[in-house]
Amino acid sequence: MNRQAQAVVLLLLGGAVIRACFTDLYLNYVKEGLRPFLIAAGVLLVAAAVMTLWYELRPVPRAAATGDGPGQPEARAGGHDDHDHHDHHDDHDHHDHHDGHGHHEPRVGWLLILPVLGLLLVAPPALGSYAAGQAGTALASQQQPSDYPPLPEGDPVRVSVLDYASRALFDKGASIGDRRVQVTGFITAGPDGQPILARMVLSCCAADGRPVKLGMTGNAPAGLADDTWVEVTGRYSDRIGRDAVNDAEIPYLDVESWRQVPAPKQPYE
Structure with missing residues (x-):
């Protein structure tokens, strides 16, 4: 599970906690006096999710992506210019993409979303008989x-x-x-x-x-x-x-x- 997926899970979890607090659903799980703490926890989870998504999805400036701009060394002698460096970098990324290993997180991490969906869609009842x-x-x-x-x-x-x-x-x-x-x-x-x-x-x-x-x-x-x-x-x-x-x-x-x-x-x- 990558960071974007983790952020989505955090967003759903925080939203579920906030929803429970404003529909009295939380009373099935905790005492009434803990409501302010649950609301604060839900808000923090949502804020963490939004910041993570913003960091992951924000546009990257071209200069930062290509390495151009002030402070960059001139092309080295021997014919190895910036174009050759970028080609080498692209080849490396292409190799990593087709290799299929090393950058794939375990899919079992997606199971973390099940309890969140359960709280959102099918809320467990209060303790009973x-x-x-x-x-x-x-x-x-x-x-x-x-x-x-x-x-x-x-x-x-x-x-x-x-x-x-x-x-x-x-x-x-x-x-x-x-x-x-x-x-x-x-x-x-x-x-x-x-x-x-x-x-x-x-x-x-x-x-x-x-x-x-x-x-x-x-x-x-x-x-x-x-x-x-x-x-x-x-x-x-x-x-x-x-x-x-x-x-x-x-x-x-x-x-x-x-x-x-x-x-x-x-x-x-």
Whole structure:
């Protein structure tokens, strides 16, 4: 792959990053706070591509191409003038062109454009049930304090899956009491085949995404496909399950009602 092709790949990659940032597509891959850094990175990639193309495609002055102009030595004695020198140079270039070796970069370099086209044409979705099924719940390694603040006002009170799970496990539901809570997540299969509610949490980007899982009792959703987003309303349950992946504890929610909802703009917590 020559420099012009490399510049085209940089241009497409930078354009894909900028497009993702201005269409909220980037939220499938990184946290919202990283948007300014992604925009800056995309702009730099586009600028590098444009400068490379300009350098490669700019017209070369005739004097620089032929070696004529001030400062050039006169023709050497013995009949070797500038014409002979140019003929020798042309013959050398002609030989290199027909030799077919030494100036051809590996064509496998063009494969670098595939992920760029994939991001432009077929954007990968956010992490979902498959990723949740392959990783253990993120609460296994967290050490949370037990003095959680009271829940906000409201009935039901909207909380994140992570907040409810942390209070249920590490506070034993004391800060929840008999309050009704409302959480939103996607459906995935539990270790016993029953549906559980999950939400992916990120530290930085999708590469470090881990699921937080909630078991459901009572009027739990049934007959829904994996990755279906639901809004669940219920109360604290002292039931505890085990994650089949890392054997960590999974808290439960006693479901009173639920409804199917569209995937949120920000799929991660």
